[in-house]
Amino acid sequence: MKLSPVGVLVVALGGLVAIIMWIVGYFGLPNAVTHRNLAENPPIESSINATGGTAGGAAPAAPGGGTQAQAAWYALGKDPKSLDLTITAQAGNNPMNFNGYGKGDLKIQVPVGWKVNVKFVNQQGQVPHSVGFVQWADRQSPTGQFTPAFNGSTGPEDKFKSGVTSEGESFSFTADKAGQYAMVCGVPGHAAAGMWDEFDVDAKLTSPVIVTPDKGTVTVK
Numbered sequence: 001m002k003l004s005p006v007g008v009l010v011v012a013l014g015g016l017v018a019i020i021m022w023i024v025g026y027f028g029l030p031n032a033v034t035h036r037n038l039a040e041n042p043p044i045e046s047s048i049n050a051t052g053g054t055a056g057g058a059a060p061a062a063p064g065g066g067t068q069a070q071a072a073w074y075a076l077g078k079d080p081k082s083l084d085l086t087i088t089a090q091a092g093n094n095p096m097n098f099n100g101y102g103k104g105d106l107k108i109q110v111p112v113g114w115k116v117n118v119k120f121v122n123q124q125g126q127v128p129h130s131v132g133f134v135q136w137a138d139r140q141s142p143t144g145q146f147t148p149a150f151n152g153s154t155g156p157e158d159k160f161k162s163g164v165t166s167e168g169e170s171f172s173f174t175a176d177k178a179g180q181y182a183m184v185c186g187v188p189g190h191a192a193a194g195m196w197d198e199f200d201v202d203a204k205l206t207s208p209v210i211v212t213p214d215k216g217t218v219t220v221k
């Protein structure tokens, strides 16, 4: 193959021009334009923030929990040494739950002598449920025979046994005796089907504690 002298010259000149342009560009133009100095310039900010929401807008509450903050169902009460609990029979795959937990997955622990204010909410339409705090040995009673753990700790007897639907109910009791107890649904068969969790009264505690498999141990302060 015979190379044309003109062609060789054009290719050589082209290469030379490219090298000159690179040298001019590298040394001639201001450094801030051609080279991003990562040590001096802050990194480019992403419009996506760490919690998954978009910057500048409030992240929507995640239904069913997740890592985003949601209103807690437990809080210290107005009076000293009192705990407010909102216990909800949640709608979902497993109807036999309190706040999503059953079969002892949820553990509520309070110091001896604390007052517990219970608000029960049933989100399951026409399936009746209730809540009461009973002896530990009764936690899976198939007959619905339960012995209240404390005075008034199952609320109104008729509502505890037959359950309530959408209206819910409220009651208070004082956890005046240390021990291991159970929080159950009083509708016959429900506790046996898993609608029970643990309620402990502990002389060593100074604040209530909530223990769950997904959120760990939380001290109510």
Ligand SMILES: [Cu+2]
Pocket: 128, 129, 130, 163, 185, 186, 187, 190, 191, 195
């Ligand atoms: Cu129930």
